[in-house]
Amino acid sequence: MRDIFDKNVGCLEKIKPDYAKKILEEVEDCGFTVKSEVISDRKVWYLEYPDKIMQLESLYDNNEVSELWVKHIQEGIRFNTKIFVYGIGNPELIRKLIEKTGEENQIIMYEPNFSILKPMMEEVDFTDILENERCTLIMGNCLEDSLRNVYEGYITYTDCYNMYQATSMNYNTIFEEDYKQFLKGVEMALSTVASDYSFYSNSGKYSNKNLFKNIKHLLESKSLEELNKLVDKDVPAIIVAAGPSLSKNINYLKEAKGKSIIICIDAAMRALARANITPDLCITIDFNKELGHFDEGDSTKVPMICSLISTATFVDQSKAVKLFYKDVTPYINEFFDKNDIAYKPLPTGGTVANNALSAAIHMGCKNIIIIGQDLAFTNNKTHAEGTVKGETVTIDKVKHPAEVEDMNGNMLKTCWEFIMYKQWIEETIAARDDIHFINATEGGAGLKGAEHITLKEAIDKYCKKEVDVTALLEKTPPIFTEKQKADFIEYIHGIPDAIKQVEEDALSGRKCYEKMLKLIEKNDYQSPAFIKLYNKTKDLNEKIEKEKASSIVFNEIQHQMNETMKTIFSSEEDDTKSELRVVCLQGKESFDRIVKAAKSIREYIIEQVSEY
Secondary structure (H helix, E strand, C coil): CHHHHHHHHHHHHHHCHHHHHHHCCCCCCCCCEEEEEEECCEEEEEEECCCCEEECCCCCCHHHHHHHHHHHHHHHCCCCCEEEEECCCCHHHHHHHHHHCCCCCCEEEEECCHHHHHHHHCCCCCHHHHCCCCEEEEEHHHCCCCHHHHHHCCCCHHHHCCEEEEECCCHHHHCHHHHHHHHHHHHHHHHHHHHHHHHHHHHHHHHHHHHHHHHHHHHCCECHHHHHHHCCCCCCEEEECCCCCHHHHHHHHHHHCCCCEEEEEHHHHHHHHHCCCCCCEEECCCCCCCHHHHCCCCHHHCCEEECCCCCHHHHHHCCCCEEECECCCHHHHHHHHHCCCCCCECCCCCCHHHHHHHHHHHHCCCEEEEECCCCCCHHHECCCCCCHHHHHCEHHHCCCEEEEEECCCCEEEEEHHHHHHHHHHHHHHHHCCCCEEEECCCCCECCCCCEECCHHHHHHHHCCCCCCHHHHHHHCCECCCHHHHHHHHHHHCCHHHHHHHHHHHHHHHHHHHHHHHHHHHCCCCCCHHHHHHHHHHHHHHHHHHHCCCHHHHHHHHHHHHHHHHHHHHHCCCCCHHHHHHHHHHHHHHHHHHHHHHHHHHHHHHHHHHCCC
């Protein structure tokens, strides 16, 4: 038995070294003992509780149960469906699932902890499952991040319309609370991915235009990561959002000036300008921001945290220091990674206020004070007085209405988007016990895990040290050395050639689909020739996706591509031939769009980079 266990652990060491280390530790007591019994010449696994028995597999014909379980899954999946399985206590279920589903179906297995798996691994060989390229194991008690954030790494936009969730025998009862959290985590991951893709779908062409116009500012920017190193961690950060309650306590910010790092979101800039308050930093993330946020007081003189896809005219309007963070610009990011330049992302949580919170966390501030973050329609308003939206957007224009509790348990009107932002903040608070979060909004939704006090109380309690952010910025080195700047300019001049390669690969893929369609019409879609063409399109897709420059091309057509993916995975066809024909037509169309977009954006980039 020891040989089997060592074999399993050795396999884990190659795939998930942290899991291998964890499984050698003492497992937590879950209130049961994992046991097995030989019945009809077959070992049957079960859990023994003080007052009951819980099976992990059938006492009779486990093969028949596995067949029925997989058959039910087969009825709910399509081509390329990703299958999420909660629990692998019965490995025969997974083996049967691998056998009965296609090579294109990925299987993501989630095990809550090692309480069941470890005893079984002493007697059952799991290596064929662990080593299978189609299978991925996620261990709940080994996660360093929230389940939602982890699953976001395994989910693509198409999975939002083409995924299947299954549960191994009795796992939903054995780990009842964890199972609920698992479902919630997957649901939130899907919502976030769908929301992010919707954002990038809408931002696509804007992103490219902003990217190549903002490069001139990136070349002269300072390093956000180096600024973070200079910040005194005992000095609190104050995040200023644009919720309705900001009007209540905005004037108290004057008392915090010079005793905190005031980070204001773009939408709140005008409200602060009208109150004669100049924040230490402004942060903007949107790809199409209204210039009105920045048109009063000293707004244009406030140092700005932004990304390359932030609104170029908005960034250009600022005459102050720029500090860039990493965004979804893979080709640019690759240069920073290869040259070991500190350039990190700011987790967004879907809104600029959450980016601001991430900025304060990355600065290492021990205390973070949040104001104007209502996440609800306080007094039936969407934004604070003095903000652009506060004057133009009314509650009757809000989509997806909902309700949320304030810190006293009273119900407030809100929307689905605000609830997502709130959940993200609360997850962040729960994950960072090294930071004290203070909600000084004085209105709106309560934030679980945060201290709720007034802004005046927060300033008196936490703003004790003097700080000169302007002096810190003067000491902050630029993001590039002169040598790195010259190398970067040379690097971006190579983008057109990289995009040309994407165009040529897409042309090859389109030709493959054209040949596949002809074979389908001849009923020859099970032939070696068809399979060879299918594998070539798969390889070309993977090659294009790995090309960093492809993200620039996809930005141009993201909305169209997303709609195509919806169509592919929501269409119901009567037979295999019809289904394959739809897939091939959509694949051909996708490659055709890539070809056209590559040609168009390549010409634009050549024109833009000529000035560098």
